[in-house]
Amino acid sequence: MASKPIYLNFVDKGIANRFDYGSWEEIEVHKHLLKYPKLYEGLLKHEFSHQEGNHKLADLMLDIKYDGIPKPGFYKFLFKTPGAWWQLSPVWIRNKTIIWDVSSLFMWLVFLLGCLIIGIGIKEVLI
Numbered sequence: 001m002a003s004k005p006i007y008l009n010f011v012d013k014g015i016a017n018r019f020d021y022g023s024w025e026e027i028e029v030h031k032h033l034l035k036y037p038k039l040y041e042g043l044l045k046h047e048f049s050h051q052e053g054n055h056k057l058a059d060l061m062l063d064i065k066y067d068g069i070p071k072p073g074f075y076k077f078l079f080k081t082p083g084a085w086w087q088l089s090p091v092w093i094r095n096k097t098i099i100w101d102v103s104s105l106f107m108w109l110v111f112l113l114g115c116l117i118i119g120i121g122i123k124e125v126l127i
């Protein structure tokens, strides 16, 4: 099914993303990843494992499994590269297209539900 051309683009925001633009796809990777060859290779393999098209449940499952990403290198890169934190954004605007990141949306939903549950718990204890 991999019939579209996939282009590689080096950017200064986020870590690694794969965007589908209909007739072609683009994998964006942070340019500083080149200083972390194992992490770069792992993230590229991860992005190639994603499905064609945006907004897929299979992509969420792949991100939850966190496949192929060397964790120690990942955290070192994350804390040394402030622009990498843009990866947490649930919305990306690329090529005049708004792209929702299903994995980020899910993460934010879990985080907000956790805050809500903790907030209700604190309220019950205090009142």
Ligand SMILES: [Zn+2]
Pocket (backbone or CB within 6 Å): 046, 047, 050, 062, 063
């Ligand atoms: Zn992913």
